[in-house]
Amino acid sequence: MNNTSLSPADLKRALNPMKLKVSSIALIPAVVLLLIIGSFANDAFLLPANLLTILQQSSILALLVLAESLVLITGKFDLSLESTVGLAPMIGGWLVTSAAIGGSGWMVNPYLAIAATLGLGLLIGAFNGFLIVKLGLNAFIVTLSMLILLRGITLGLASGKTLYDLPDELTYLGSAVWAGIPASIWICGILFALGAFLMRYHRYGRAIYAIGGNAEAARAAGIRVERVTWIVFIVASLLAALAGLLLCGRLGAITAQQGSNMIFTTFAAAVIGGISLNGGKGSLGGALMGVLLLGIVTNILTLSQIASFWIDATFGAIILVAQSLVRLTGGERSQS
């Protein structure tokens, strides 16, 4: 314990990234167990097509979880992400569709519409950040208000209708298949890998952990706490807008309720994946495992033809069980 003369081998082992990411692999046994259960529950479960379906259906949630995890690790909250999932592509779709089906009738260039979708995500994040970082308002209240406000705008804009007949450019990312795998899985995988890498090996990633762990200490150490927090809110909303774009691409339409209630599942996956609601703790790898776990459970329940009404109850139970297990098996996650 009190030995400073460590051998280089010891240090190498201690600094080995795999060892440090225990939290992200803690769910792997659970995921494997579920895969086994699934294979028994239904013969179709292990078919590549079904596994790809799981991944594709999880990819939208995964992007939101990525976004929410960044915000949570910073020690903040963003409830408005689910409404951004709805509003951002709704604006894009509204710009490119005819007035007859509820659009603006302007028939804007689809690429401009994509830019507007992502740009709106950016603006929403910047506005959240302004209220929370600059005005010092409570993140929970601000983003709850934004959740309601943005959903309201989405409903108003489309008069509650569903926009369809979207141009191919707008739906491309959500429906394309690259090398046999849906593009949304590629995008999600790459963003997660990039995120996990930056969180671990970039100063901004380390700053995010420091701010969530102790903002005052981070500030005294020369980290620009306000700036980083603001950027995190912007990145999160941008990711939510992208998730919305992928979702409408997959469905080929945008409903006024797109993204509605997703925030609960988002929090569930993040928390199951070991992201602390108090900030400063958790890894993106763990969060991704949380997403996969929920995705597999949903799939198994669907394949077993259990009424979808029961899926929410299952999610709730899973969160409680996961949290209790964490508490009972270690209880000292802060030490690990």
Add this chain to the structure above:
Amino acid sequence: MSSPALHRSTAPDPSVLPVALGVGLSKSFGATRALSDVSVCVHPGEIRALVGRNGAGKSTLVSLLTGMTVPDSGTIEFLGVAAPAPHARELWQSKVACVYQHPKIIPTLSCAENLFLGANMRRRKLLSWGKMRREAHEILDHWGVAIDVTAPAGTLTVGQRQLLEIARAVLAGSRFVILDEPTAKLDGKEVERLFTHLKKLQGEGVGILFISHHIEEIFEICQTVTVLRDGRKTLDRATQGLSKAELLEAMVGNVCAERPLAGTRSSEDRAAARLEVKRLSCRGFFEDITFDVRAGECVGIAGLAGSGKEAIGEVLAGLKAPDGGSMHLDGVRLPGGDVPKHNRAGVGFVPSDRQREGLVLGLSLADNATMAIPDRLGYAGFISPAALSKTSRRMIQDLDIKTSGPTQPVGSLSGGNQQKVVFARALARDPGVLVLINPTSGVDVASRIALFHAIIQAANRGAAVLIISDELEELQICHRIGVLRSGHLTKEFVPPWQHNDLIAAMEGIGP
């Protein structure tokens, strides 16, 4: 020692039984033996000091005696009655109370409500606000605490909050009070007042276990002392006739306990001023402050809590923006209100409270120590694990940080080693000026010596050192001291100075 009328003939006389008795207490956490075979006994009316370096086992002993942790072996008794079951919190609260360094009160509730919280409240069926206030007033009057019982407890000073907590404990029926570094956050007058109250309690037959890093206080207030070292008891005797050297020896073992006093280079040679502060003001904290610090010089700013001394350090570090005046380091103006710019310009900063402002406890030692220098660990903001490991290993060696390695979470280090990590970060850029606020507070003797060495080494490398403190021991290594009172620099001392004069100047007493 006459026996009062007893309800049960078997009940022993409470006036001779120890208020707390722990026999053969041992506790291990994993592979670490935190406490082995320690016995401690506190009699009614006794104030017993519990001392030891950080990590010696004091906190473990306290958590055993307060029922927060269950011992591996050994027994605990209060007034001859075996300790309650581990989960009977309410019973424990009626036996023993612990007042921590940071008082645990509810700041938004009134003083009266705080006093009658929990067990004290449960005795009454319905709450009568008038009665509660009257009783609270009486109790606090008895304690000589002149506060408005309807005021939110958050408005009290730290000293008043402590007294409130002690009063609450005694009200709950506890005859045994543990005070965990009660004087760490108090100024001279408040310490004096606390001691007056402790003596009063002592007269009422309450036994007290007093934890402190200040050896003078132990001799002043305690009759007996228990010393722990590495989880074992090394001394248990009366303070009368005990020499400081014996006490230190029991605390630190064979480590040489000499002080590295006056180890810095003399500043007689009038080296060029590195840090120049002119007419600096920060509204609400200090006004019109002018001083300079030369290369290799150690300058002190002495002031009590509330003198505005911490704000000077925070303005120099860039945490607070000044309202007027200027700061120059080696002739380059410091912009104010921008920590990264100040840091890169060469300001190293040790904040006053390492837990609150110094460290991110959940992150590793390496992350904490290198937090201010990501630019030195790789390109374009990327951090190379190899560079991180190498840099933090060097820091661990330089400051002799006791740790299992760079990846150990900083929160699991002892207080002294945590402070070394804060130092490592301040020294990471080889700063031109080192600004230290209470740099050795709450740190054990051996760590303190190591920290002083680090300060002196920095000065010898040519850094300008500014020590902002109210601890005489920290100010002792300074070449000059300015006294800050109510936001103004009032007096300057150069060695040799009399401690009494310095204290008088800080308190604002005398000419």
